[in-house]
Amino acid sequence: MFLEKLTRLHSPNDMRSPFRNLLIVVALAMTACVDQQRGNVLTAPITSPPTSPRKFEYPEDFIAETEHISVEQAAGANYAFIKCPPQIHGLGPFPYDGDQWYTRVGVYKNVLPPNTQNRAVYVNAQDPPGSRITLYSEEGNHKATAASIHTSCIEDLSWGPFEFILTTAETPVDFRRVPNVSHDDCGFMVNDPLYDPYSPEPSPCPSYQGPSGGGSPGGGPSLSCHEEYIVIELSDDGGMTWYVYWEGYAEVCE
């Protein structure tokens, strides 16, 4: 199975790769033990393969895979969903084509201020599994605009620290503010004295004139908005431990 994979990975136009010969030699030397050890607990260290991840990038061979990588910008939030490869989405490990894979995301560009290296965390690992990542600057107080995500689909073979980066993709992501929505269609705000918290339906627009005398859509009060950097934390053990569920800029209107 491994040799089949190797053949698929390296088509004749990959002969220019300096890693090809090393890869094949290593693979042939290891094939016997690989087949025996796949799926089992490794009891002895493997000395042949490199100890650090190796990257083999042949995008032309994996166009089909590349087509399935997508980063979608969810409306009003600065998280992204990533698919890599087909029908599989999310970060973290997943089984595909008989092997264990995982998706890694890195390299963010065009952040503010210049030369700031952004990083990503993925949170909300259960919904759906590992699919939501939050991007933020190292400083934690700068907004990333027109950033790009560099996505790698990595095959993590079970027999050693050997990684194939099958394909990479850079996808532009627009970071947007999360709008504060403490008002309804007619501009009724929760901090309005006329807001009825017991009414399941918004109050009718035409008859309402807010304390500010209109100015917002629907004739409600005009809104005074500003940006805040908000951190929302989640605890699933009754408040013992907390982790960041989302953070980013929000437009707060009062």
Add this chain to the structure above:
Amino acid sequence: MSQVSNRRRLVMIALAAFLGVSAASERVIAQTRQMRSRVPARVFVTDSFPYPGNAVVLRRRDTSPQDVILMRSGAAQASDLSEAVRTLLEIRAVAGDSAAVDGMFRSRSTSATRTHTLLPWAERVLRDASAQKPDRVDHVGHGRSITIWLPATQNP
């Protein structure tokens, strides 16, 4: 005579077009409002409050009500409820009006300019909740509660 007739015809056509557009606009507005009706949350006041502070926000995917603002009986103030409502609105704006994960949420701002607006109706709601008959909320416990309705977010 024929000019008058044509003018009348044009007026009729314009009127019909205007009425048609108005009706369509009304439908769109009605649909929009229907989509953005308010979303409930339960304000739950209880003596059994094993958490720090006086109020926490709970979300449950498969249990009704999905959103519960849990408050410490006797100690929680209108300011605690106001802050909890604000936190819930932020969570809904980020994660949607329907709970996608179970858990307890809190929010904080790194902005020094964050204001803590007291909701005009918070004290009334807290008083009304405390005056309700004791009841039980699944997976939360016994206490007194009342349902409030908050604006729907753009993130259903």
